[in-house]
Amino acid sequence: MSEPRWLSEPDQKAWRSYLTGSQLLTVQLDKELRDSHGIGLPEYEIMVRLSEHEDRTMRMALLAMDTTMSRSRLTHSVARMEKKGLLERFSIAEDGRGVNCQMTEAGWNLLVTMAPTHVESVRDHLVDLLDPEEMATLGRVFGKVTAHMREIGKGPVDTPPIDSEPSTPGS
Incomplete structure (x- = not known):
């Protein structure tokens, strides 16, 4: 069994910050x-x-x-x-x-x-x-995560792609 690729200290801080x-x-x-x-x-x-x-x-x-x-x-x-x-x-x-x-x-x-x-x-x-650039980055980051999770099919359930902006009160 190979050694896991442990998170670096900055990666671990970022991960925990995201979770919390x-x-x-x-x-x-x-x-x-x-x-x-x-x-x-x-x-x-x-x-x-x-x-x-x-x-x-x-x-x-x-x-x-x-x-x-x-x-x-x-x-x-x-x-x-x-x-x-x-x-x-x-x-x-x-x-x-x-x-x-x-x-x-x-x-x-x-x-x-x-x-x-x-x-x-x-x-x-x-x-x-967040400033607009940070918000755009957040959208890109979680767009990648969402696409990856859908691709591997390991999310809580298989979720369909989000095609468009919501047109109703809500999100």
């Missing part, structure tokens, strides 16, 4: 959404993804891939959101096994209300801390 910073950022964004709207970041992302599709509807399997959630986690999240009247699930008539998820009007109204909170939080805790 990304975890703290995610927790803060989730907290601000929950405190203001009673819905956390994972549920918000489900609604954003649905809002980007025709009729605010997606097949559950595609929604799981798009949100990088396991199918089980997505199913539990959607069930909770159904109880709140934000989403509905229904069988796909042409496909006996498939299930669609659709955002209700109440879900859409909540998303429209939540989006300014989320965007302001992202600005406060990330975007406005």
Whole structure:
């Protein structure tokens, strides 16, 4: 067995800074959404993804891939959101096994209300801390990481490529 290629001290500091910073950022964004709207970041992302599709509807399997959630986690999240009247699930008539998820009007109204909170939080805790060049670098870096993870298929789930800018309130 060969010796691992250990991280240099600067690489290790950068790696730990990324881990800590990304975890703290995610927790803060989730907290601000929950405190203001009673819905956390994972549920918000489900609604954003649905809002980007025709009729605010997606097949559950595609929604799981798009949100990088396991199918089980997505199913539990959607069930909770159904109880709140934000989403509905229904069988796909042409496909006996498939299930669609659709955002209700109440879900859409909540998303429209939540989006300014989320965007302001992202600005406060990330975007406005960086200069435009740093933000562009961040986008390039994680574009490479995302492409690599999709290529090797070892992300939480196989995620489809991101084709365009969001056209809805949200991201």
